[in-house]
Each structure stands twice: as C-alpha cells, then as structure tokens.
Amino acid sequence: MAAHLSYGRVNLNILREAARKELREFLDKCAGSKAIVWDEYLTGPFGLIAQYSLLKEHEVEKMFTLKAGRVPSADVKNIIFFVRPRLELMDIIAENVMSEDKLQPPREFHILFVPRRSLLCEQRLKEQGVLNSFTNIDEYILDLIPYDGDLLSMESESAFRECYLENDQTSLYHTAKGLMTLQALYGTIPQIFGKGECARHVANMMLRMKREFAGSQNQILPVFDTLLLLDRNVDLLTPLATQLTYEGLIDEIYGITNGYVKLPPEKFAQKKPGEGGKDLPTEPKKLQLNSAEELYAEIRDKNFNAVGAALSKKAKIISAAFEERHNAKTVGEIKQFVSQLPHMQAARNSLANHTSIAELIKDITTSEDFFENLTVEQEFMTGVDTDKVNTYIEDSIAQKDPLIKILRLVCMQSVCNNGLKQKVLDHYKREILQTYGYEHLLTLNNLEKVGLLKPQLTTRNNYPTIRKTLKLWMEDANEQNPNDISYVYSGYAPLSVRLTQLLARPGWRSIEEVLKMLPGPHFEERQQLPTGLHKKRQQGENRTTLVFFLGGVTYAEIAALRFLSQMEDGGTEYVIATTKLLNGTSWIKSLMDRPEAQIL
C-alpha cells in the first residue's frame, strides 16, 4: 500500500516507517488486549500511516468512536483514547471514564494525544477528577504525514486560520518540529530560503532548535539541498482561482479528504451480465487517489482539457493488450498472457473509474455557470474592471448562489486590485449581509483581518506590476503540451510556484523589487554541515528542493511544481510539504464563523 512513497526522488517511506514504529512502541506500552476510542477526526490522517492490520498485531481488538456516555463494553484490558488536545473532548473522556461499569473487571485507561499533549487538557481532566485514572498519558507526534511520493502534509485544517487570523503560532512550532524530525531522518538541509512572517518564525525556531542540540551532529548525508518556506499570505490569489487540472477539479467539485474522494455512485454502477435488474447503488463511491495507481499518476496533473485524449489513448493500449490473446499460440505464450491478466484487469478498472470521473467533471465544466464564473476570474486576474462593482457577482448574490462562491470572487477582485474602493466594498458587504444574513458580518471581518478583503488605502495598485514582472498571465497557455506552469490554470501561473521557479533560476536577486511588494520579509540562511557531508554533485545531477507552504497548498500548485521537476533542463526536483491541502472553498470555509449555518 505504501510502496508508492518510495518511488519519488526522496524515499518518504522512511518517514512513514518511523511513524509506524513509534505507534507500535506506544501500543506495546499498554500491555494486553486493547480497544481504541477514536476522536473521529483522526482516523483519516492515521489511515495514511497505518492500517487496521498493524493495530491488530498489537492486540487492538475493538475500535470505537469517541462519544458521550459510556464506552461500549468490550472484553479488553486497556482502553486507549486517541484524541486531539481539545477541551471539549476532555469532557467526553471524563464522562466515559466516570460511567465505567463498576461491576465489570476494571479496565486500564490511557490517552494518546495527537500531535501534542497539553497542560490545559490535563488540567481539565483533573478538574473533572479523572486524571488519576489514566495509566499512560502520552503524545504521538504526527507532524508531517507522507501523503504521496513527493508530498507531505500536516493535515492541519485550521493552520491558516490560527496563524493569520487568531495569531496563534503553535502550528508554526509544530512545523519547525516536523522539519527537525525530517532533518534527523534525511540530513541537515544546508540552505534555507523563505518569504513571509511565518516563514521567518519557522526558520528562526529551526535554527534555535539546532543550537539547542549543540554538540550532537547529524551524520546523515543530506538528501535535500534547499528548503524554501513560503507563507500562504504571500500568495493569496492562487487558492481563490478555480483549479483546472484533473486532480484540482476533482478536489474543487467533490473534495479530496486524506487522499480519498467520495463520488456520486450513478456513473459507477457495475453492469455485469445477469444482474441487469439490480438497483443503482445509493452509497457514494469512495476512491483512493494517489500515485500507486499508474493511470492516475499519469493524468492527475494534466489540464482537464488534455485528459480526454490521454484516456482514449490509454483505452487503445489496453484493448490492444487484451487483443494479444488471439496471437498467443503456444502454451508458453498463453501462460505469459495469463500471468499479465491481473495487471491488465486492474488497468482496465482504473480506466473505467477515471473515464466515469472525467464524465462527471465534464458535465460541470461545460455548464454555462462554470464558464461565466471562470470568465470573471480570468478578467480579474488579467486586471479587467477590477475597480468596479461586478455585475456577475451582483447577479449571483441576487440568485442566492452559495455564499462561498461569492466570497471567493469578491476576495479575488480585492486581491487583484490591491483592495477595493470603499464604495465598492461597502456595496458588496451590504448586499451579502442583506441576502445571506447579518451574522456573516463575523466572516467578512475575518476575511478583512487576513487581508483577503480590504479597502483600498492608496490609489496605487501594485498587482499589475507584480503580474507583469512575474509573468503571471500567459496569453498562449498550451493545455495539451504545456511549456509553462500557467497551464494549470489555463493562463494564470501561480505566484507561489513562480517564486519557487525564479529562486532556482536565476535567483531572487533579480526580482528584489517585486519581493518587496509582497508581504513579509524574504531571507536566506545557511546551516553548517560537518566536514565530509558536503555533497559532491555529479555532472547533470539535479538539486532537490523541499518547498514548504505554510497555511496550505492547492493541487494545481503541486501539479505546477511537478511540471517543473520533470522539465528536461530544469535542474531542480521538488518535494512538497504543507500544513494542509486546500482549495478556495475549503480555505474560505475555514475562515468563516459557523460555516455549517451556511448551507443555503
């Protein structure tokens, strides 16, 4: 299951194995049979680390979801709570412990905090008078989770909100910790670049933590040459735009969580002969999406308009392979054909799935509304009429389109205009509050606080300068055979990835002026390597850069970085790390107050 993690430039399976080992050690600490009570939120991220089989080997016999009341009876010696350090969860745990049946043989209780234990939570347990009931209280540091062969995520939904809205920098501390673990496993990263306030903080903490280890030297040959830390608020524009890669669109439309997507089942109904009259399935179809699936790895980063051609090419290859059976004459040939069958059948299933997904997406991308929305986005990104009230936005509000869609567009207009004229901003705000409810004042305030929405304070709009200097808009983006990263948004080259590209060649010195227009400091740090660990680069050997997006990254940005890695004369390969994989919708949602009240 995890083999795909080892195929990349850097073997990320090492990290996964380290995480699994720690989990096994904790489980063995609680000797005897056990049941795990899960904070439901954690099952997704844990699924990326371990399957049930691993837990079972360590005598985990039952698993439950954390709920108020009593822990279901189970004939086990240990009850282990796997929880995030949240006060409201502590209250539930206390209730669980106190309602334990006194007549049954006593069970031992343990808590595993993910990713950190917390004094506040332990105090709450003490308040409730149950702290002494726990045999073990431990923490499971799940900072960076290997997500794919070139991708690490902290799966921390609220990191952006915490850092930029609430000014709670704990997630940055976790980031720095995660990077220290990574360096322990893959060697010290000699060069650190960064842009943004948070990037600066993380780099400072890393350097400080390294000083604290003074005396110990990491003797591992460095795998990464460079670390680039990027604040999400350096590039607020990119996540607001609709992603146009295959994977990006799956995420925009259906949402990918922890590597899985749930799809409407209609298109996946199995049509087997003899089962004709069966009912259509009503449960959503759940699919895992990663590079372990050959076809998916091939098409996920393509612009959606190039996916159809790729799928039909694949279909021809597969049916040709199946035709081979007519040519198999000798026993040996037949045997060889049969041995390839499972692989071919897997490929055929995979093709069928992705053809269905592509059909679902096509229904949406060819709709009038999708087209109009995209047109407005592209107008904003190219700087057309960004200083006026936009009629499409107005009409969408009047039609009560989903609020998040409205907010995405209004924020995009604001970002592309370096703030909205007070009159325009007031108009949008009033229309939104009148149509969707005054309580959204809180959400609008949040958006203002993180800088997504703001009044124009100076008449100078520096977005056009940034756009031109960094070539953020490419008129002739080639969707089929791309020659530039702008293909991922059919014209718009994501600012964050442009910065990454320019850092590798020719270096940031060439864009000092633009860097100054973007928020936060930019910097460079070097970490000393012990002698003997300096890499001797072979001629033509690529450099490896770890790009860390603080506050989240989109699938389209990842696609753009993969495109750069694969460029023949690129010279740099990228591994991507982030606090969370996001898209405009999930991002805006994380900044809303009471988003659940928002399903109109």
Add this chain to the structure above:
Amino acid sequence: KRVSVVLFCQTGVYYGSKLELRAKPEDDEYWNSSKFSAFTFDDEDDEFTKMKESKRAVNSILVDDDDDDDDVEKVSWSGEPIGSISWSVKETASSFRSSGEQSFPKIDTAPSLPKQGSGYSLSSLFKAFTDTSTRAYAPELRKPKSECKDYMSDWSPEETVRRMRKGRAYSLERFRSLQDKLLLLDEAVSLHDGNVITAVLIYLKRSLSKEILFRELMVREVALRHYVHYLKEMGEQKLLLMQYKEHLNIKDEGRRRDFLKSCLSLPFSQDDAMHVQDHYTLLERQIIIEANDKRGEAEIFRKYPRKASILNMPLITTLYYSCFYHYGEPEGTFSSPANIRKTFRISEKQYILTALGARAKLKSWFDVDSLFNTKNWLGYTKKRSPIGFHRVVDILQKNNAPAQVLQEYVNLIDDPELRLSLAQKYKCHDIVIDTYKDLKDRQQLIVYQGKVERGSHEDRKIEELINNMQIRWKN
C-alpha cells in the same frame, strides 16, 4: 476609532507541550533500579540521545521487512479499503452494538458534569499551578521527592521556558518583580509555543492586577491574542468584544433580540455598528410579524400556507416574504414591503428583483406590470427597469408566465441580438419578425419563414414584408 467585532474565534488550538517520557536506562544507573520511570536531569544529552534514537530507528527500518503485510490493499463492497481505520471502526463498532446493547440496559450513571464555561472556576485551575507536589500529570509522572530541590534553583527566563516546553518540572514563583515577569513572557512569546505562552499568561493573570496586565499586553500583540483566546476557552468572553458573536448561541428569539440590543452600545466601527443595528431591527421586526402571521387568519395564508417561520431569516428573504403575504399594505405597517425597503435602505435593484420574484410566483401579472411603470413629467407611463429586461423575462419564464406577458417584456429588451435570441427561444414570432425588419435583414427573415406554420398569420406577415419594395434591405 475602529474596533473589530471579533478578536478571536472558536476553533480549538493545540496547546501542546513536549514531555520527554522515554526511559533511557543508559542515562543514569540510579534510575535504572528505581521503580519510577527514568527522569532525566541532564537536559543537554536529551535531544542528542533522541537524535541517536531516530537514527537507530532509521537503521532498523532499513533492515526491517516484517511489516509488508499491507502491500496489497483489499477493498470492501462499499469501496472502502478493508482494514482501513475508518472501515474497522465501523466494523468493530457494529459487531459490538448488535449484541452489546441488549445485554446492558442503559442506566444513566453519569454524574452531572460542570458545564464548560460559566460554571468553570478559575481558582481551581490555579491550584494546579501552585500545588507543585501533586502536579497535574499522570500518576507515573509524579516526581520523586529528591526532585524538589530543583525548585530552589534560580533559573533564568530562558531556562525556565525551555523546561516548560520540554515538560520538565519548573516554577514560576521566583519571577516576582514586574520586570522579571515581563522578561519571562517575552521569552515565552519568542518561542511561539502556544502552550507555554498560555501557562505564563495564567501565572501573570493570577499575580498581576488586571489593569497592569492589560496595559502590558496592549504592547505585546501576540501575547494579547493568546490571552484573549485563553479567556475565551475558559468562558470569560464577557471581558471582550466577543459579545456580538454570542448571539449565535441564543436559541430563544426574544432573548436574542434583547441581547442584540445590548450589543448596540458596544464601540463598533461605524459601518459595523450600522449592520448590528440593522440586525437588531430586523429581528425585532420579525418577532412582530411572526406573532401576527402565526395564526394565519388572512385568506392568503390559507391559500398558500407558510412552510416555515420567518424568524432569523436574512433580510432579503424577509422582504420576499413580505412581498408575498403583505403586498400592498400601507407604508406605515411594519410588515409592508415599502416599510422594509425604506427602513433597511434596500437598493432599487434588490427590491425590484425580490418583489418581481414574489409577485410572479403568485401569478399577479398586474403587480408585475406596475412594478416597472414610471410616469414622466407629461404623465405618460413608460416601462423602466434597473435590472435589464432579459432578466425580468428569465424570472417570468421560470414562473410560467403566459406567452402574452412574456412577449411584452421580451419586446422591451434593448439589445436587438439579445431580444432576438430570447424571442426565438420563447417563440415570440412577431417580435422576431419586427426585429429582423428593423435590422433590414431580409435573408434571416426568409430563413425564419421556414420555421413558422405555413399559411399562419406570421407566414403572411413575413411574405408581405419580403415583398415590400419600400424597405431598403441590407441583403
């Protein structure tokens, strides 16, 4: 002065502390024989041994191949991989519930728990911090007595914060002067570990007067935010401008209204204040309307019974409701559209759109008609619309307006191209014909003739036109 409505929000934060718990037998022989798990005094070695451990872990992984059991993934019928955690939670839980729930009748043994927030006593929380002999750790963490001597040592702010971060024993009591306390706070903030910052803030809150603490926090933004968040978690939001947000938690609309009223005096920024005022006025208004309409005595309510109450609905929804049930009421009544429009300064565009939607739904074509009538100074009526007649047509069509009504509005569309396409879509033949005539497009007229019924009124009209030599056709 601009004051934001919310300084902070609900989402939980990981207050994580790093507690080094691993037993390291090689560290100290004494602890090896002790029944307590080893507690490292020697901090310097600690991270180092951890690094060594990680390295060892890596080495052992590289040769360790006993764990490849999940290379092949099985998928259950539901499509979820067999053995995935969420699958197993479901499986094991359901297998239990089928048998378990019957054998254990439910008895409510849970004692009533103190509620989070209001009932929370801070003093008990502080006890945990002062009472060092029973520190709030799990039993296995209780330190041996010999450790007490550590509390006597005179640690610097840096050292103290570092120990806190690592979950070692520490004491804040020695930071007595204001200056020392602030040094400690600044040191904690510079480390960005929310957990430590919060712990220091709790100590300062206890040992400083509120005025001094606030004065110092005002110039330390990061610490202030943490403090605000902490107070919020502890249910002390009364101290803050969190008030407005609180209304979301109030279910009873009367109390909600009163609460909003109390918010009006908060020092919001000018436009925020206006929105909060509107929010209050709207809810107040809705409560009055609801009380009257709930009985549903008027005929309209019997004919079109209400599907839901109007309470807490957005303003535009309220306006729609009012245009639906209370159209034509004099401006003096609270429930009349005119009054709502005026009170909340609703733009003409929004008003027309909403009223049009409501009246079209009721098929009151007369009302629709009068919405767009304007009289000029000579007294002639003219049709005028702030929203473009093509959108009016759209809305009318969605509400199944009769062809006659539709035709009238299609004809009002200014742009001939748009008019043509909508006229063709809704089969308003006369308009199509007239437009082609105006455009002097004889060719298109001939093409269109093929689409109308032979011998019909339209057919004859086209025939007449294309034979008319007076018109100067462009083709």
